[in-house]
Every structure is written in structure tokens, then in C-alpha cells.
Amino acid sequence: NAGVTQTPKFQVLKTGQSMTLQCAQDMNHNSMYWYRQDPGMGLRLIYYSASEGTTDKGEVPNGYNVSRLNKREFSLRLESAAPSQTSVYFCASNWQGTDTQYFGPGTRLTVL
């Protein structure tokens, strides 16, 4: 039981490049989330998926797109990376109807 896994762990991009952050969970959770955390700050919600087939914007969705590929996987795409998107990205999941979220180890992204 790996919990929530994220790939890659580290990534460096140049401005304008695109990439997809992958997240998978093996806990059969309904809901999945993408957060970003800037230095010295708390986490901010980018997008979430309350259940398979649905996605909704969070607090800071601009510049990002998401895909809930199936119940296990929820990906985050940066179409044209900007230096302001340099951050640590965390994926999380939980059972629908509960508030206890389980987090992945994070992806550290630097945009030059």
C-alpha cells in the first residue's frame, strides 16, 4: 500500500515549456486534490476532483489544467510554465464525505 505517489520528485523547466505532474493513490479514495506551497507559506488549493469524472477550480487555478484520468490518477498540467509557478506541488486524496486528506511527498518545480 503505497498511499499517494507523485512523479517526478524534482523538475526544472524553462519559461514557456510545458509539463504534466502525475499523482496516483491506491486507497480507493473518491476525492483528489492539487495544492501548491510557496516558500514560508501554507498550502493553496489549485484544483480538486470530488469524484471520478468531475473537476473544480480551487483558490489559484490560473495557468493550470487537470485531468482525472480514472479513480486512481489525477494529473496537473502546466501548458506554458512561468517563473511564478516555481513551487512545491502536493497531491492529496480522501474518501468523499470525510475531511482527512492523505498527502503525497511533493514535486519540487523550478521554472527559470
Add this chain to the structure above:
Amino acid sequence: DAKTTQPPSMDCAEGRAANLPCNHSTISGNEYVYWYRQIHSQGPQYIIHGLKNNETNEMASLIITEDRKSSTLILPHATLRDTAVYYCILNSGGSNYKLTFGKGTLLTVNP
């Protein structure tokens, strides 16, 4: 969701109890108090939550005042591995599962 107020940092001696306060004076009746922590460079970890009764689990105890305007997370015997940022979060559950993280309290456990 209502906001919470936490001190930015606290120190605690190893082996002693760590008491982390949280003010949430505008909490509404259906909001739970959640505590998460984030050890350096790792993803946040759930600790405990409660509505109005005190709660205890293998990690910590949560004391909520009778008026629910404040709460205290207690780590009974802090260890060096408990050094982390601790977040107090309010959430009403239901269809809104989104957690709003503030800056939290950096707890440093000293040997």
C-alpha cells in the same frame, strides 16, 4: 470557512508536553477543528480533529474550549521528530472538503 490564528513559532524541550494553541473565535456550529503537521520538505500529515468534545488518539490530544472559540493540540511527550509546522484548520465537511492552510506554528523540539 472561518479563519484561525496561531503563534508563528514555539519551542519545547524533548520529553516535555508541547501545547499548541489555536484561536478560532468566528467558528460556526458545523465546523470541525482539524490539526495537520508538516515535517520539513514532506507532505502534510493528519493528526486529529474534533467538533466540541476533547479527543485523543495515538499521536495527540485535542482540547476544545466550551465556547469552541479556541483549542489546544497537546503532544504529551515531544520528541525531536515532532519538530514541524503545525496547522489548525476549520472545515465544515459535507460537500466542501477543501482545506484552507494558514502559515501554522513552527514547533521546534530541543534536546
